[in-house]
Amino acid sequence: MRDNSMSNTHDSPPKSLDIIQPIKQHFDEPLTLACGEVLTEFDLVYETYGTLNADRSNGILICHALSGNHHAAGYHIDDNRPGWWDTYIGPGKVIDTNHFFIVCANNIGGCSGSTGPANINPETGQYWGSHFPSLRVRDWVSAQKRLMEFLHIEQWAAVIGGSLGGMQAMRWALQYPDALRHAIVIASAMRLSAQNLAFNMIARHAITTDPHFYQGHYLQHNQFPRHGLSIARMLGHLTYLSDDLMGDKFGRELRTGSFALGIKKAVEFQVESYLKHQAAAFSSHFDANTYLLMMQALDYFDFSRDFNNDAIAAFAHTRAEFFVVSFTSDWRFAPERSQEMVTALINAQRPVSYINIHARQGHDTFLLPIPDFMQVFSAYMLRVTDECR
Amino acid sequence: MRDNSMSNTHDSPPKSLDIIQPIKQHFDEPLTLACGEVLTEFDLVYETYGTLNADRSNGILICHALSGNHHAAGYHIDDNRPGWWDTYIGPGKVIDTNHFFIVCANNIGGCSGSTGPANINPETGQYWGSHFPSLRVRDWVSAQKRLMEFLHIEQWAAVIGGSLGGMQAMRWALQYPDALRHAIVIASAMRLSAQNLAFNMIARHAITTDPHFYQGHYLQHNQFPRHGLSIARMLGHLTYLSDDLMGDKFGRELRTGSFALGIKKAVEFQVESYLKHQAAAFSSHFDANTYLLMMQALDYFDFSRDFNNDAIAAFAHTRAEFFVVSFTSDWRFAPERSQEMVTALINAQRPVSYINIHARQGHDTFLLPIPDFMQVFSAYMLRVTDECR
Numbered sequence: 212m213r214d215n216s217m218s219n220t221h222d223s224p225p226k227s228l229d230i231i232q233p234i235k236q237h238f239d240e241p242l243t244l245a246c247g248e249v250l251t252e253f254d255l256v257y258e259t260y261g262t263l264n265a266d267r268s269n270g271i272l273i274c275h276a277l278s279g280n281h282h283a284a285g286y287h288i289d290d291n292r293p294g295w296w297d298t299y300i301g302p303g304k305v306i307d308t309n310h311f312f313i314v315c316a317n318n319i320g321g322c323s324g325s326t327g328p329a330n331i332n333p334e335t336g337q338y339w340g341s342h343f344p345s346l347r348v349r350d351w352v353s354a355q356k357r358l359m360e361f362l363h364i365e366q367w368a369a370v371i372g373g374s375l376g377g378m379q380a381m382r383w384a385l386q387y388p389d390a391l392r393h394a395i396v397i398a399s400a401m402r403l404s405a406q407n408l409a410f411n412m413i414a415r416h417a418i419t420t421d422p423h424f425y426q427g428h429y430l431q432h433n434q435f436p437r438h439g440l441s442i443a444r445m446l447g448h449l450t451y452l453s454d455d456l457m458g459d460k461f462g463r464e465l466r467t468g469s470f471a472l473g474i475k476k477a478v479e480f481q482v483e484s485y486l487k488h489q490a491a492a493f494s495s496h497f498d499a500n501t502y503l504l505m506m507q508a509l510d511y512f513d514f515s516r517d518f519n520n521d522a523i524a525a526f527a528h529t530r531a532e533f534f535v536v537s538f539t540s541d542w543r544f545a546p547e548r549s550q551e552m553v554t555a556l557i558n559a560q561r562p563v564s565y566i567n568i569h570a571r572q573g574h575d576t577f578l579l580p581i582p583d584f585m586q587v588f589s590a591y592m593l594r595v596t597d598e599c600r
Numbered sequence: 601m602r603d604n605s606m607s608n609t610h611d612s613p614p615k616s617l618d619i620i621q622p623i624k625q626h627f628d629e630p631l632t633l634a635c636g637e638v639l640t641e642f643d644l645v646y647e648t649y650g651t652l653n654a655d656r657s658n659g660i661l662i663c664h665a666l667s668g669n670h671h672a673a674g675y676h677i678d679d680n681r682p683g684w685w686d687t688y689i690g691p692g693k694v695i696d697t698n699h700f701f702i703v704c705a706n707n708i709g710g711c712s713g714s715t716g717p718a719n720i721n722p723e724t725g726q727y728w729g730s731h732f733p734s735l736r737v738r739d740w741v742s743a744q745k746r747l748m749e750f751l752h753i754e755q756w757a758a759v760i761g762g763s764l765g766g767m768q769a770m771r772w773a774l775q776y777p778d779a780l781r782h783a784i785v786i787a788s789a790m791r792l793s794a795q796n797l798a799f800n801m802i803a804r805h806a807i808t809t810d811p812h813f814y815q816g817h818y819l820q821h822n823q824f825p826r827h828g829l830s831i832a833r834m835l836g837h838l839t840y841l842s843d844d845l846m847g848d849k850f851g852r853e854l855r856t857g858s859f860a861l862g863i864k865k866a867v868e869f870q871v872e873s874y875l876k877h878q879a880a881a882f883s884s885h886f887d888a889n890t891y892l893l894m895m896q897a898l899d900y901f902d903f904s905r906d907f908n909n910d911a912i913a914a915f916a917h918t919r920a921e922f923f924v925v926s927f928t929s930d931w932r933f934a935p936e937r938s939q940e941m942v943t944a945l946i947n948a949q950r951p952v953s954y955i956n957i958h959a960r961q962g963h964d965t966f967l968l969p970i971p972d973f974m975q976v977f978s979a980y981m982l983r984v985t986d987e988c989r
Contacts, residue, residue: 404843405849406843441809442802446802452795454794458793463794486801
C-alpha cells in the first residue's frame with residue numbers, strides 16, 4: 212500500500228483528469244431551511260470525477276470550505292490552474308478516480324453557480340442580496356442529499372471535507388447516519404472557539420461597514436464592498452498560515468529591497484504585497500454576501516447543540532467510521548479541537564482513526580502536497596476502496 | 601521579600617497615589633529623526649510618581665506600548681479609572697513610589713498631548729496629518745533622553761516597558777548604554793515576525809482604505825476614519841488575548857441569550873459585543889494617524905539591524921542588566937521571542953534574568969494583576985531599590 216501511495220508523489224508525475232464540465236442541476240422541490248425560511252427552488256452546480264460502479268457503491272462526496280466551490284479537480288477548458296484539491300483527486304492520486312466516483316457541489320448560498328445571494332430571487336425579480344436566507348451547515352447537507360438522490364446513490368463510500376468541509380462531513384454522519392460509510396474530517400472542529408468567532412466577526416464588520424455594502428444590496432446599486440471583502444480575506448488568509456511558514460516564506464524581507472530610512476513613503480514588507488495580491492484577486496470574483504453566509508454557517512455550527520452539548524451522545528447517533536486528521540501548526544483549528552472530537556467518538560464507542568500530522572504549513576496544510584499526510588490518507592482510502600469491490 | 605510583595609495583592613488593598621497632574625514640556629532644540637526629517641520643536645507630556653532622591657539615582661522610565669500614553673498610574677481629577685499600569689505602580693506596589701521617582705511620557709507622534717499628527721504643524725498652520733514624519737523606536741528614545749536631561753537625571757535606575765515599550769527599553773540599552781542600570785523587557789521581541797507584520801498590515805489597510813481617511817488629512821476635512829480604526833483596534837485587541845482566555849471569558853455565549861434559528865437577523869456572540877464595545881470606545885479618542893505611526897515604528901524595529909542582524913554583537917554594546925519576562929499564552933510575542941533575546945544576551949556575556957510566567961491571559965498579561973508575575977517582578981525591583989540607597 213505504501214509503495215502504491217508514495218509512487219504518486221515521487222516516482223512519476225500524477226496523471227491529470229480530462230477537461231471537466233461543471234453540471235447545473237435544478238431542484239424544484241422546496242427546501243425548508245434551519246432558519247425556518249423556504250427556498251422554493253434552487254440550483255446546484257457540481258462536478259464529478261471517475262465512474263459510478265454497477266452497484267453504485269463507490270460514490271464519494273467532497274465538501275468544500277469557506278471560499279471553495281464545486282471545482283475540486285481537473286481543468287476547465289479555460290483554466291490555467293486545476294481545481295482546488297487536484298493534488299489529492301485524480302487517476303492514481305490519494306482519492307483515486309480509477310476507483311471512485313467523486314462528486315463535489317457548490318453549496319447553496321455560494322457564488323459559483325449554485326443558488327446564492329448574487330442571483331435574482333425569482334419571487335421578486337431583484338438580486339437576493341442580504342435577503343438571502345440565513346444558512347446552517349445542515350442546510351448544505353440537506354441540499355447535497357437532494358443531489359445524492361438525483362444521482363441514485365444510496366450510500367456514499369465516504370464524505371470528505373477539510374475545515375468547514377469537515378463540519379459538513381460530521382453533520383452528514385449525524386443527519387443521515389446510514390447514508391455514508393466513512394466520514395473523513397480534516398483540520399476541523401465540533402464548533403468554533405471564541406477566538407475563531409472573533410476573527411470572523413472582525414471580517415464581517417469590515418465587509419458590512421464598507422460604504423459600498425449598502426446593507427447587502429450593493430449589486431442593486433451596481434457597487435461592491437471591495438475594500439471590506441479584501442480586509443476580510445487578508446485576515447482569513449493570515450489565519451490559515453502558520454507563523455513559521457510565513458517566516459520561511461517572507462521573513463521580514465522588503466518588497467523593494469532597500470531599507471533607506473530617508474524614504475518617507477513606507478516600503479512594503481513581502482508579506483504585505485503577498486496578502487494584498489491574494490485579497491485583490493479574491494475580492495474580484497467572490498461575492499461578499501456569500502462570504503458572510505459561509506462565515507455565519509461556520510460560526511453557528513455546533514455539532515452537539517441538539518444533544519445538550521453532549522458530544523458523546525451526538526456521536527452515538529452516527530454509523531459512519533471516522534478518519535480525523537489535524538496538523539500540528541494549525542492554530543485556527545488546533546489539534547486539540549480534533550482530539551476533543553476523537554475523545555467523544557471513542558467514548559461513544561464509535562470507530563475512529565486519528566492522526567496529528569507534523570507540518571509547518573498551518574491550517575492550509577490539507578490543500579498542499581504533504582508526503583506524510585498523503586501517505587496515511589492514501590492508506591485509509593485503500594481501505595475505503597476495498598469495501599467498494 | 602515575598603511577604604512584602606504579596607501583601608499588595610492579598611492582605612490589604614494597595615494605597616493609591618494622590619491626584620496626578622500631567623506636565624507639558626516644550627523642547628525647542630531640533631530633533632533629527634531616523635527618517636532624516638527634523639522636528640524643529642516638540643512637546644512632551646509626561647507624569648511623575650514618587651520623589652527624586654538627593655543623588656538623583658532612583659529615576660525609573662516607563663515606556664508605553666502601541667495605544668498607551670503618559671498616564672501610567674494614579675488618577676487625574678476627572679478619572680473614573682486609574683492610569684494603565686496602576687496595578688504595578690504606586691506606594692507599596694511592585695514599582696514602588698516610596699522608593700522610586702517614576703517618569704512616563706507620551707511618545708512623540710502620540711495623541712495624548714505630545715507633538716503628534718493631530719496637532720497643528722507650526723510651519724504650515726495646518727494639521728500635520730499624514731505629513732507627520734515617519735518615526736522609529738530610536739526617535740522616541742532620543743526624545744525621552746531630552747526629557748531625562750531636562751530632569752537632570754544622569755542614569756535611570758531602570759527603563760521598563762512591555763511589548764512596544766520593551767523595544768524602547770532594549771533600544772535605550774543600545775543607544776545610551778551608560779544611561780540605565782537595568783532594562784526590564786516584558787512580553788517583547790527583538791523584531792516582529794512575518795505574522796505580526798501581517799496583522800499590522802491588515803490593520804493599516806483597514807484604516808487607510810476607510811473613505812473618511814482622506815490620505816491622512818481627515819481632520820482638515822472634519823472627518824474621522826472611525827470604521828477603519830475600529831477594525832484595526834478589534835484586530836489588535838484580539839491578538840492581545842489568548843484563545844483560552846477568550847474561551848473562559850466569552851465561550852460561545854450569545855449576547856441575547858436565546859438561539860432561535862427563526863430569527864433572521866444575526867444575534868451576536870458575547871465576544872462580538874465585547875470587541876465592538878472596546879473598539880468603539882478606542883476609536884472615539886485615539887488618533888488614526890498616531891495608530892499608523894506607532895504600528896510603523898513597531899514594524900520597523902529590528903534590534904540588531906545596525907549590527908548585520910547579529911544580536912550578540914548588538915547586546916555586547918549594552919551595559920544594563922536585563923530582566924526579561926514572557927508569558928506562556930502570549931502568541932503575539934511568544935516566549936520564543938524572549939528566549940532568542942536571552943540567548944543572545946548570554947552569548948554576549950551580559951547579565952540577564954529571565955522568567956516565562958505561566959499565565960492564560962495572553963499578551964495583555966503584563967497589564968493584569970498576576971500573582972506569579974507580581975512576585976518575581978517585586979523581587980527584582982527590590983534589587984533595583986537596594987542599588988539606589
